[in-house]
Amino acid sequence: MNDKQPLGAFIEDGQRYRLTSPTELPNADAFLWNAAMMIQATCRGYATAQFMQPGPAKYAHGPTLAAKTFMQPEHPYFAHHAGRFFYVKDHHTNTLWSAPYEPTRMPLDEFRFEPGLNDLRWVLRKDDLEVTLVLSLADDHPVECWRVSVTNHSTHARQIGLTPYFPVGYASWMNQSGDYDTKLNAVIARCVTPYQKLEDYPKQKHFKDLTFFAADKKPQSWSARLQAFEGEGGLHNPDALQTGTLDNQAAIYECPACIMNFEATLKAGATEQWTFLFGPAEHETEIAERLAELLPEGKIEQPLEQQRQQLKDTLSNTCIDSPDTNLNAVLNHWLPRQLMYHGQSQRLTTDPQTRNYLQDAMGMAYLDANQTRTALTTALQQQQSSGQMPDGILLEGATELTYINRIPHTDHGIWVILCLQAYLNESGDAGLLNKMLPFADGSEASIAEHVDRSLDWLLADRNEQGLSYIQQGDWCDPMNMVGPNGIGVSGWLTQALAVALNQWAELCRQTGRQTQADAYTTAYNEQSTIINLHLWDGDWFIRGITDERRRFGTKDDDEGQIFLNTQAWALMAGVASSDRQPRLIASVQERLQTPHGPMLCAPAFTRMHEDIGRVTQKFPGTGENGSVYNHAALFWSAGLFAAGENERAWQVIRDLWAFDDDERFLRRGQLPIYVPNYFRGAWHQFPETAGRSSRLFNTGTVAWAYRLFVENLLGLTGTLNGVRVTPFLPKDWPVFSAKRTFRGAHIELTVKRDGSLTADTLRCNDEIVDGFELNDLQAGQTYRLDYRVSG
Amino acid sequence: MNDKQPLGAFIEDGQRYRLTSPTELPNADAFLWNAAMMIQATCRGYATAQFMQPGPAKYAHGPTLAAKTFMQPEHPYFAHHAGRFFYVKDHHTNTLWSAPYEPTRMPLDEFRFEPGLNDLRWVLRKDDLEVTLVLSLADDHPVECWRVSVTNHSTHARQIGLTPYFPVGYASWMNQSGDYDTKLNAVIARCVTPYQKLEDYPKQKHFKDLTFFAADKKPQSWSARLQAFEGEGGLHNPDALQTGTLDNQAAIYECPACIMNFEATLKAGATEQWTFLFGPAEHETEIAERLAELLPEGKIEQPLEQQRQQLKDTLSNTCIDSPDTNLNAVLNHWLPRQLMYHGQSQRLTTDPQTRNYLQDAMGMAYLDANQTRTALTTALQQQQSSGQMPDGILLEGATELTYINRIPHTDHGIWVILCLQAYLNESGDAGLLNKMLPFADGSEASIAEHVDRSLDWLLADRNEQGLSYIQQGDWCDPMNMVGPNGIGVSGWLTQALAVALNQWAELCRQTGRQTQADAYTTAYNEQSTIINLHLWDGDWFIRGITDERRRFGTKDDDEGQIFLNTQAWALMAGVASSDRQPRLIASVQERLQTPHGPMLCAPAFTRMHEDIGRVTQKFPGTGENGSVYNHAALFWSAGLFAAGENERAWQVIRDLWAFDDDERFLRRGQLPIYVPNYFRGAWHQFPETAGRSSRLFNTGTVAWAYRLFVENLLGLTGTLNGVRVTPFLPKDWPVFSAKRTFRGAHIELTVKRDGSLTADTLRCNDEIVDGFELNDLQAGQTYRLDYRVSG
Secondary structure (H helix, E strand, O other), X not given: OOOOOOOEEEEOOOOEEEEOOOOOOOOOEEEEEOOOEEEEEEOOOEEEEEEEOOOEEOOXXXXXXXXXXXXXXXOOOOOOOOEOEEEEEEOOOOEEEEEOOOOOOOOOOEEEEEEEOOOEEEEEEEOOEEEEEEEEEOOOOOOEEEEEEEEEOOOOOEEEEEEEEEEOOOOOOOOEEEEEEOOOOEEEEEEOOOOOOOOHHHHHOOOXXXXXXXXXXXXXXXXXXXXXXXXXXXXXXXXXXXXXXXXXXXXXXXXXXXXXXXXXXXXXXXXXXXXXXXEEEOOXXXXXXXXXXXXXXXXXXXXXXXXXXXXXXXXXXXXXXXXXXXXXXXXXXXXXXXXXXXXXXXXXXXOOEHHHHHHHHHHHOOOOHHHHHHHHHHHHOOOOOOOOOOOEOOOOOOOOOOHHHHOOOOOOOHHHHHHHHHHHHHHOOHHXXXXXXXOOOOOEEEHHHHHHHHHHHHHHOEOOOOOEEOOOOOXXXXXXXXOOOOOOEEHHHHHHHHHHHHHHHHHHHHOOOHHHHHHHHHHHHHHHHHHHHHOEOOOOEOOEEOOOOOEEOOOOOOOOOEEHHHHHHHHHHOOOOOOHHHHHHHHHHXXXXXXXXXXXXXXXXXXXXXXXXXXXXXXXXXXXXXXXXXXXXXXXXXXXXXXXXXXXXXXXXXXXOOOOOHXXXXXXXXXXXXXXXXXXXXXXXXXXXXXXXXXXXXXXXXXXXXXXXXXXXXXXXXXXOEEEEOOOOOOOOOEEEEEXXXXXXXXXXXXXXXXXXXXXXXXXXXXXXXXHEEEOOOOOOEEEEEEEEEO | OOOOOOOEEEEOOOOEEEEOOOXXXXXXXXXXXOOOEEEEEEOOOEEEEEEEOOXXXXXXXXXXXXXXXXXXXXXXXXXXXXXXXXXXXXXXXXXXXXXOOOOOOOOOOEEEEEEEOOXXXXXXXXXXXXXXXXEEEOOXXXXXXXXXXXXXXXXXXXXXXXXXXXXXXXXXXXOEEEEEEOXXXXXXXXXXXXXXXOOHHHHHOOOOOEEEEEEOOOOOEXXXXXXXXXXXXXXXXXXXXXXXXXXXXXXXXXXXEEEEEEEEEEOOOOEEEEEEEEEEEXXXXXXXXXXXXXXXXXXXXXXXXXXXXXXXXXXXXXXXEOOOHHHHHHHHHHHHHHHHHHHHHHHHOOOOEHHHHHHHHHHHOOOOHHHHHHXXXXXXXXXXXXXXXXXXXXXXXXXXXXXXXXXXXXXXXXXXXXXXXXXXXXXXXXXXXXXXXXXXXXXXXXXXXXXXXXHHHHHXXXXXXXXXXXXXXXXXXXXXXXXXXXXXXXXXXXXXXXXXXXXHHHHHHHOOOHHHHHHHHHHHHHHHHHHHHHXXXXXXXXXXXXXXXXXXXXXXXXXXXXXXXXHHHHHHHOOOOOOHHHHHHHHHHHHOEEOOEEOOEEOOOOOOOOOOOHHHHOOOOOXXXXXXXXXXXHHHHHHHHHOOOHHHHHHHHHOOOOOOOHHHHHHHOOOOOOOOOEEOOOOOOOOOOOOOEOOOOOOOHHHHHHXXXXXXXXXXXXXXXXEXXXXXXXXXXXXXXXXXXXXXXXXXXXXXXXXXOOOOEEEEOOEEOHHHEEEOOOOOOEEEEEEEEEO
């Protein structure tokens, strides 16, 4: 660790993070995205980037033909992994090092990895040479923009060589090469995306099979040959950098790399700058266009400025000022930024799972409700007239469901209401319910009726006891062998249906659909009885019943005894009696809680259970097999809030970010600038690795975290007519304040503890508000809310 | 290069090859196989191994989830590629090096890579320590057997550490780990082969998802953690080897590696030995079984001895003694060994392409005709009663066609006759033609009728001019856009049909099916006319006519002007007139010939031609796009032999192996112990890389090379009654002799040039044989054949 600076800290008013060691959290990373791409880069220079054409594709690969698959948890890096590296050679001392750290791994005098909201920055220093790297993205195209500067902080002139090395890797066995294009001043790698079937050709014909690396200055020499560059020296000490100049040779059906050498003499105090562009393209003309747009002096900053402004505008909608400054940084910048990423990128898939799509849209309601409206209507147009929701939503350009969306799951209808509720909370747009919308198979109906049918389908899809069939999965995708024979049921889905019925009944009531309100209320009450009758196990709710009619998630199981979700949703559904509620909370506390959050189940499965399925084959403590699966952790938080266990609920959210706890921070191995899909669980079984981050930033956690932040911490829940104000003040905070623009009105909230009060009070512009509800807010007006917490 | 020894040479009577540099041909490799697996290992220690369960699978991977695909041409290696490495630490000098060469790449005092017919051996020496590695395979199981010895050649005692490092890599995102099993004295890596579909589970349930590395001695320490082992030092200088002992830690959902440390003190002159086993297993019981079978003293040699004997028995069938001793080594050992590999392993697929399956079986006829009989009946039972042959042959355990076999090709019927002819030549078993055999769709017929129907189907599948439709490919798999609309035709297939008709007509005549003989002779004659009428382009035959009725493979094309196959098969079919024959030979010589053999087409395509297809998208000079595609080179050789151009024909075969030509040897980058799929072509377009080997040893070349060796060089062609003797004596050989066991008779052939003769003569046991044909050979008898070449 660095003596002068902490290992990690937010800087620049929380809008940037600083990591000062390349070795303590070697896989610490950050990500950027734009309309066309995403890049995840580690502090050491490894990177994984994807762009859409229309499916996700790569323009820089590892040295082996990789499986076409989703992003992997705990993605491993290795010497020849794709990355963006800059060798620095000091010709006087003959020292070779590399920025940001790989591949030479030469210890540096100073290392700062500083990801910001819209760029990634590194500041490196060795022997009085300072190298700064800044990566940002173009606006609508998949282009990485690199600004690199080298400053000589010594008192004498220095002669240096800067050699960017951007490997392109193994793109294709059909055709791969690389060469330098004098006119474009770019090394261009070419390939033909492999295929065999004739029908794939038209789909691939216009793929961006070129990868270009362009510079704003002419290199002294270049190479496109990875293996020749590396030679016997290895990437940590490439042969080519021993000789002074690169070989100026093309890669001819070999793994290509983009390598250029720039020689510079820097006077004392002088700085030299370079601009580089890296990305995919279909042909040279497209490259020329990108270069013209981005390479001239000052051009590269334009999209970055625009992105900064756009992000700032969106995030300024809501902000908190609490005594926890780190948390402020997260809630004001990084959490909504990650949410925007989900809403804008759709996780870089053309067929998001319906469940993911609707939850991401649910979160987006708090940033941009229009986008949620679009998502809802997109999804409901792909509903069957039977009410069944599809497993995935086909977005523009997509023609078929892929991966997990080919496996039948039964829960997708649930998320319609949860998403709709958030949309109505934020927009008050009850008129949407009357909008007519077609079904996938022809007829049309109002959105309200679409929702009715989705619930009716779920109500019909139950067994004789009223328990919901699971088929090959519910929220838990890999729980695929509980119900394939049409008998097994999901305890969780039975509860989730109660949550949905309850919410919809209330919405129907509020929108004058009394008949439906009554029917769904009745159904909800029945569901409550069913849950308590068939799913209670003494100290918690079981997870389900298999095709062989075996109850699982019970005390009698030797592993997978207790599942978090059936406790969380029991609370959310409000079906646990006053007797059962504390018992199930105590059970979770005792059996699932860890310093990183609650585990999804415990003990994690250590062997295949053929009546539960694939989830039991996952490594114990990873993914759905007993990790701290943050999405589910926030279900638990939502359940605790619903049960009035606010302090506990809040702690679950707070545990998403470990700032102040070195041990947790190092274990996680990830910067607190995004919430990962999971932290390793199996805390009792594998204490060595418990807490390690998956480093996957695609996760439903984000939408829930933001919703809970707005509606439960700030306590600003929209109603059809206004807003309900029920903030929560964590016990270690004396006060917080927040600002929120809501339907155009400016809310300024202060929440303070007041020991003299026996009940909470709310004042708006100094006047007492009875019932904690404001109605008829006027756009443009400012509402100063003063909330006093009693006791 | 080594001063004392040549860079590469055959040793041990040609049964082993020696390479003395790890850097001159860095990717030089060799392969072993057994009933269950194949391993291809480079001289530097990288390895690719596959076993069957029933599809091909791996038990050691790279560090990234790899695409499930066929073996790639010119497979690239990189630091973290799968391999088998042994770090050697000299504690006195504190030197760390590695055997065989990677990952430290430390220069050695002596390096000898010595692949034998049944094992791979390395002898390495540094600072008077000699390390010998010998890899052999178990018999029926996928187990690598490693015998390692370290000898101290210095005059004082040495303390050394030997650390085998066998990376297992990224096997699965679902579940991967590694741990040491005390009882088995093995590091065992575990995974769950990834899947999502429920129906895949039963297929994978019994997969060998364990990888074990077991030793015959207890290690001092061990590790299963790749990244921790490597640390910041990198694989060339792992952190773990700085400290003296490994961490004894399991890999917990991380890329596992099998690493053990053995410390030994060696007196002057002393040797220490270890035995290691490495391979996949389903469970610990299976590992225990393998260990019991192979680990006890002396056990490991048993399967190896058995394999040696079996190979020797098979290869002793035919041998040549020519003035070209290197060539003797190849023809007597390495070529038939590679042929056996094809026949035994079916190229490690469960659904070989029909074309490959039948040609490999054709070659096997010369080693073991029974196997060819089995292959023929297996294939013909999968024929449709329409006569159509399927694109692939499903072998035991296979249920569906994969990869290229899903693309409709029209040529598969051709190979039935070519294979059958070789079988009858070797066996004389004309009775097979009467054997009744079912079709895939129900009815049954004699094998003769199966063949009739396959030809009739091919005759029916022609256009109004009599040219054969190509659909989405013929022999040239990626020629997929010539005829998808049902119009385009294959010039080659039209000629191949003539070859088949001619052979079958002759066989029918010999077996008393005169009606069919007459009909197919007529068809052949018509085919000859058709070919000459529609396919001649002035100096050569065109390759085909596209769906848009464009002739291609013509003088008017700017690339892909001339294709080798339509010249080769014109000669094989005997359809080129005495005027056209020398013109097409001259055209091939001028436009296709290179120092590595003839190119498949020229100029190689440099851009997509949408009416020809995928072949034009392959990198110029690789694969079917203008490489020296050895399979086709031997068609050319066969054509030249058929045309009486024996000397040229022979040179094509001889060019498969470059022993005596350093420049060609280095360019190829491959040892001459196997024939590769291709050498890079595009000789005029990319002279830098022309000649580079694909290092793929699955190739139809082998069967043809062996057939031409037996029938054209030795000139021993079986007939239904005996053998025809028409040897060929290359111009630079004064003499050669050969032995061959044929239908049980022992033939001892001597071929000598005799300037006094005006015509060739043949004596058998000193008696003149008229007509160069021996009949009624008696099994057990010896026939001394004395062939004198005139002029």
